[in-house]
């Protein structure tokens with residue numbers, strides 16, 4: 263008589279409890295691994311929001327603040343920096359290229375970024391992905407705009423559409439630039455970064471929008487400058503909000519950072535994006551850990567559920583054990599049957615849970631990619647996953663000791679006769 | 683006459699109780715003998731059977747089955763010995779609900795090589811031997827095929843249990859009130875068949891019941907209260923409880 267045969271037959275005779283127990287383990291396994299997937303994907307997509315940039319330079323404030331407005335386009339700069347400073351640093355001997363970022367305008371809640379062609383040539387995200395156009399191309403005419411994938415999708419814009427930008431950002435946009443409409447000339451491919459939510463125009467166009475503005479105030483009646491009256495040569499930007507710097511050699515990065523921080527004509531600050539991104543994620547890490555705690559608790563509860571399911575059947579099973587002992591089954595046999603049952607339950611739960619996870623990934627992948635810009639690869643379980651699976655399995659084994667031990671004790675006390 | 687069971691100076695008390703439940707100077711059963719063990723409820727009949735089966739161990743004395751002292755064996759050896767040389771029938775709940783009648787009946791051959799070898803030696807397979815026993819106990823092929831043994835009548839279940847106790851020709855068959863759940867008619871037929879089969883395999887039959895009327899068919903009747911020196915001291919309340 264094999265342990266497996268008794269255990270399997272006995273489990274099958276309690277189909278409902280068995281199926282429910284397996285299901286609850288499976289659910290917690292897929293939840294735990296799923297959360298883990300999303301967590302690592304979120305982290306890596308976050309940390310690669312901008313890559314290939316050695317320094318980000320802005321007016322002196324907090325590093326996180328600078329990162330937030332220059333990369334994530336969240337919040338505003340307290341100060342802009344002069345175009346002369348930007349120009350001077352762009353021509354520094356160690357600098358390979360720079361990308362200016364000029365914020366301030368918006369369109370239906372999406373931020374407008376004033377920049378130059380370097381943005382499309384050099385900006386990188388998610389490792390070494392360059393920006394790609396899903397349709398159209400970069401801006402050439404003054405009132406051309408290139409929009410991110412999310413804007414095109416949400417607002418149903420395509421190349422050739424004409425749109426009007428607003429002064430101010432997000433909720434505080436108060437004045438539309440009705441007199442100077444833009445033509446969409448390009449739509450970028452999805453990146454899963456804030457680029458998807460940005461509209462890109464040239465620095466000159468940004469200047470043209472505000473030619474007739476006086477220190478942040480809309481033009482007084484009679485002082486407006488119409489599109490026809492604009493003179494190209496006058497379109498020299500006065501300032502930028504921040505700029506990205508790529509060095510010819512990374513070795514010089516700390517030296518240049520120090521030089522920029524000590525720049526006399528203006529108070530500038532240079533940050534290393536990778537380090538600041540990581541710092542920022544650490545701050546957000548509490549939420550991340552909370553997720554992990556929740557899934558650990560889910561798993562714990564399902565183990566308790568399994569324990570309850572096993573213990574509650576144990577009383578019925580005293581007869582079973584007495585019968586087995588009367589035909590010569592040793593005490594160890596009883597113990598092993600119980601442990602085997604739990605092992606089988608946990609193993610089936612894990613197998614089902616992992617299949618459910620991959621099924622969910624296949625079904626959910628496109629949704630997560632388009633809605634959240636999270637790319638969850640269908641990769642094999644990671645070492646981390648295996649660690650979780652092994653702990654779950656171990657947890658199941660440890661939990662199985664309780665009912666097994668009780669069955670063993672019962673079979674000693676009961677002997678061969680059950681008085682019920 | 684060869685003796686199958688020999689108990690000497692046995693003293694047993696359940697853990698936690700000060701007074702011994704059983705105190706037996708000597709009990710001896712011969713090969714092929716049928717013994718009716720009679721006693722009130724709670725007098726310790728089942729406890730004695732557990733001692734003979736080697737599930738319990740006495741604090742004092744010896745329990746020799748086939749000239750081997752169970753007390754001196756390890757727990758695992760006792761389990762093995764029980765599987766090899768004894769067959770059990772209980773009052774109720776004899777069968778594993780998730781096994782078929784055939785699987786239940788052949789269970790001992792799975793745990794005991796000795797029983798399996800003996801069964802095979804009598805010709806054919808374990809299943810063939812079980813089928814033969816089923817037929818002798820008037821269980822038809824419909825019962826054999828029955829997937830769910832809980833659907834069998836109590837009388838049928840007891841006969842499946844009897845097949846299981848008899849398969850592999852154990853030297854001693856121990857029955858703990860196997861007929862209490864049966865009505866008089868079925869009970870008599872069951873005992874008839876049990877006797878017949880035990881005679882065929884020359885097994886001793888140790889039959890426990892509080893039903894005095896069955897005793898006449900047995901070679902010998904033993905009253906536990908006569909045998910057990912401990913019962914004199916505590917018998918009064920036990921007898922009272924038993925009559926309820």
Ligand SMILES: Nc1ncnc2c1ncn2[C@@H]1O[C@H](COP(=O)(O)OP(=O)(O)OP(=O)(O)O)[C@@H](O)[C@H]1O
Pocket residue numbers: 675676696697703721722723724725726727728729730892
């Ligand atoms: N597992 C146990 N633990 C402690 N005491 C027990 C245990 N089993 C039985 N007893 C006690 O031992 C005594 C004898 O019980 P036993 O079951 O042997 O009686 P019995 O003669 O078989 O009774 P019945 O005819 O009702 O089956 C009882 O007083 C009972 O309380």
Ligand SMILES: [Mg+2]
Pocket residue numbers: 679727728729858
């Ligand atoms: Mg009893």
